[in-house]
Amino acid sequence: xxxxxxxxxxxxxxxxxxxxxxxxxxxxxxxxxxxxxxxxxxxxxxxxxxxxxxxxxxxxxxxxxxxxxxxxxxxxxxxxxxxxxxxxxxxxxxxxxxxxxxxxxxxxxxxxxxxxxxxxxxxxxxxxxxxxxxxxxxx
Amino acid sequence: xxxxxxxxxxxxxxxxxxxxxxxxxxxxxxxxxxxxxxxxxxxxxxxxxxxxxxxxxxxxxxxxxxxxxxxxxxxxxxxxxxxxxxxxxxxxxxxxxxxxxxxxxxxxxxxxxxxxxxxxxxxxxxxxxxxxxxxxxxxxxxxxxxxxxxxxxxxxxxxxxxxxxxxxxxxxxxxxxxxx
Numbered sequence: 001x002x003x004x005x006x007x008x009x010x011x012x013x014x015x016x017x018x019x020x021x022x023x024x025x026x027x028x029x030x031x032x033x034x035x036x037x038x039x040x041x042x043x044x045x046x047x048x049x050x051x052x053x054x055x056x057x058x059x060x061x062x063x064x065x066x067x068x069x070x071x072x073x074x075x076x077x078x079x080x081x082x083x084x085x086x087x088x089x090x091x092x093x094x095x096x097x098x099x100x101x102x103x104x105x106x107x108x109x110x111x112x113x114x115x116x117x118x119x120x121x122x123x124x125x126x127x128x129x130x131x132x133x134x135x136x137x138x139x
Numbered sequence: 140x141x142x143x144x145x146x147x148x149x150x151x152x153x154x155x156x157x158x159x160x161x162x163x164x165x166x167x168x169x170x171x172x173x174x175x176x177x178x179x180x181x182x183x184x185x186x187x188x189x190x191x192x193x194x195x196x197x198x199x200x201x202x203x204x205x206x207x208x209x210x211x212x213x214x215x216x217x218x219x220x221x222x223x224x225x226x227x228x229x230x231x232x233x234x235x236x237x238x239x240x241x242x243x244x245x246x247x248x249x250x251x252x253x254x255x256x257x258x259x260x261x262x263x264x265x266x267x268x269x270x271x272x273x274x275x276x277x278x279x280x281x282x283x284x285x286x287x288x289x290x291x292x293x294x295x296x297x298x299x300x301x302x303x304x305x306x307x308x309x310x311x312x313x314x315x316x317x318x319x
Contacts, residue, residue, distance in 0.1 A: 067188065068184065070191070071191070071193070071194040071198065071210075072193070075197075111181070113185060113217070113220055114185065116217060116220070117185065117188060117189065120213045120214075123209075123213075124198070124206065124209060124210050124213065127205075127209060128197075128198070128201055128206055131201050131206055132201050
């Protein structure tokens with residue numbers, strides 16, 4: 001599995017500089033109905049079972065990494081992400097707040113307390129972004 | 140000095156009684172499967188994240204009292220949840236031990252006394268921490284947070300000791316049952 005994780009990192013995750021974007025990417029590979037990860041290339045090279053485990057492990061690692069990120073850095077990463085998708089900032093903030101789509105970023109194996117701290121951090125970061133429109137998305 | 144020791148002993152006995160009373164209520168509706176599932180004390184780093192001074196300083200410099208209030212309220216709520224979860228898990232560990240001890244032929248009194256002493260200390264530290272965390276917000280200086288975090292370290296340590304004593308007892312029982 002280590003080889004699959006390294007492969008995933010080298011080919012894909014290394015191109016995503018921020019932890020938040022990695023987390024968004026990794027959770028997007030998960031089927032919301034079954035909770036299973038889908039990655040054709042990785043499954044072809046290492047088999048579906050190994051690919052599944054590698055994606056789950058990377059997802060969990062990215063989640064924990066972001067969970068322990070300072071609020072200021074989380075706000076910066078969120079601003080950078082919104083900037084990168086090219087949508088209207090206020091519209092994205094409203095959608096994130098209203099739909100709470102960030103809940104899909106939580107991995108399956110996450111405990112309740114970590115999940116709650118994560119969603120709480122995102123909610124506060126969204127409020128901070130709204131209050132501080134000048135937060136620089138750059139590093 | 141002796142008076143102080145007696146006072147601490149009484150306090151611990153009182154706390155254990157309260158805990159036992161709570162245990163009875165918890166047992167009444169407790170899901171057996173959940174009760175038997177592996178005990179997992181929450182990591183101390185999670186509490187550190189809840190009480191992060193850097194986050195409070197960042198929120199304060201945004202100049203929005205609403206966001207600062209939101210952050211402090213949320214973090215206090217989550218820190219209290221961390222504490223309650225630690226207590227619940229430690230309690231579950233002790234209940235599992237009590238159930239196992241009912242059928243144990245080789246209970247070691249010294250180890251049992253040490254275990255319940257640690258459990259008593261755990262409860263005292265827990266109650267002190269609950270009070271301290273409830274004050275978090277108005278009191279949020281670095282020194283205050285450091286003290287709370289240091290006490291949380293003591294709590295985690297005691298939890299580990301309780302788990303260690305129980306695990307060692309189980310290991311000994313298994314070895315003796317296998318005749319090695």
